[in-house]
Amino acid sequence: MLELQHVTRVFGPTRAVDDVSFLVPKGSVFGYIGPNGAGKTTSMRILATLELPTSGDAFVEGLSSVNDPDRVRRRLGFMPDHFSTYSDTSCAEYLDFFARSNGLVGRERTRRMRWVMDFTGLRAMAEKPINGLSKGMRQRLCLGRALIHDPSVLILDEPAAGLDPRARIELRQIIRSLAAEGKTILVSSHILSELAEICDRVGIIEQGRLLANDTVSALRMKSQFHQDLIILIDGPTDGALDSLSQLPCVSDVRCTDQTISFRVEGGPSKQIQVLHHLCDARVPVMEYRVVDESLEDLFMKLTSGHVQ
Template identity: 55%
Template sequence: MNFAPSSEKPDNSRPAIEFDQLVRTFGKTTAVNRVSFKVFPGEVFGFIGPNGAGKTTSMKILSTLDTPDSGSAKVDGFCSVNDPERVRRRLGYMPDGFGAYANVTCEEYLDFFARSYGLRGKDRIHSLRNVMGFTQLDQIAQKPITGLSKGMKQRLCLGRALIHNPKVLVLDEPAAGLDPRARIELREMITALADDGKSLLISSHILTELAEMCDRVAIIEQGGLLAVGSVEDILSGDHQRSSEDTTGGQVVTESGQLVVQILGDAGAARSWIENELSLTVRITGNSLQFPFSGSAEDQAALLRKMVDSGIAVVSFSNKQRSLEDAFLHVTRGRVQ
């Protein structure tokens, strides 16, 4: 999915994005405190944290829109402070909101930015056609952007970030305010871009969306990076930790939960489990959830005993661990 001709060959041997001990203060507030992590070519990387945690500030520094007090942010090996022009040619930035222009159509808007990036002649036409086709804006090319829905505006903003065929995309809250269909379509586009070899750094408060898209995540709170890794690594304690991480590599206790769906009297089934295992069972409808740290063989033995005792088991499984579990595990609810 090549949006514009490029003479550069991808280099997968070095990070596409690199933060190294990044620090940014505003008066007495440290918005970003020694943040360090890397994102590699073709990777979808989630950047999560509460409001005011430092996500947008870090992204703006990477995108050459702000400067750090110390440390560095690099794109494809080039520093955002020392080589801003090289960074801008390699990076597409999608902010969480952008201004609309009266009497400007979708095609005119993207054409303006294509020209701003120095695309001329066939290269400009090629880029416009490919980006508008990919984002499905070709169907509304002549529509004024002031009349677009939220979903179409997000597509237009993504198209603007893609118009110069960057290696790296920085997306700040791209799914905010979108309806379910628009979110699904956005997720499909992000997956397609990663498959094309682009690196994506995405911030979002919609953790379920990130869990389905991201290869790895970084969790930040009060300016400090708490954890970097896959959801599974963070939940198991096998993740990159910083001095701000207070979890000590502990495993999330929720990982030892069983969920049993039954037919019939859930109260009677709960009583049987509590008497048999001496633990507390939570009921939701006909679903029973309770902690269980036994092996696979122990689970099989428990299931057999439940069936033999007359409990009609419909399903029996481990509770699926989520990005929300990881987020709640490493954060402490601190705000600046």
């Protein structure tokens, strides 16, 4: 449904997007994450036909955004990170303008406006001036504009930026509802914990290069070569600390009361070896568990913090 094929975008000496390829299947949510200046917005603008790639191509439902932009736009809704409004314009007038711009007429235009306002919760705000809306309602209005022509693909650039907790939760529910209806969604956000909850896959980009493209659980599995663990000891911890110090695969050992945290290098087999070693040394281990890594943890592991 949505694909980048070896897309590169160069601005002078800067390669904003550097040979990026990924595919988003129909009805799925793809989280696109990276630091500011990583190339997220540029590649999203290329998909949305607002930017031409230096090389490569982007496709929506098999149509090239470079060679067939008009047909792509009919299938795609784009929600930018910042959008302009018109002074003294109500929500209904704003949506009506974009419905007409997308060629909707008569009953079809009325039907789509009614559906969008109901779906985004803007019905009570229909006659309210846009300038009087809260940040959350303005984001809903921008999403409504992207949905007005019933696109099969949505590109959402930082839709949750500046929203309060309730508005973020409601937006997350809206995104999952749209995916359940079969729409394909590409969403970027700096709120990684929320992306982990709604995304089927994530792509991590830094300095224009795609570093990872997988499910969150698969990324966790790949990162287990360096895994943090915690053990709880019944009694003094001296024996456990001595045993752990004998293992070259163990590092970063920290002890607080009867709890010891440490890092194991070498994957699951080494983690099993550590447990056997502690048992052989008759260390009274009450609990032995892996520290679950969040998407933020994976992001920090995979990226270096460099910007262009």
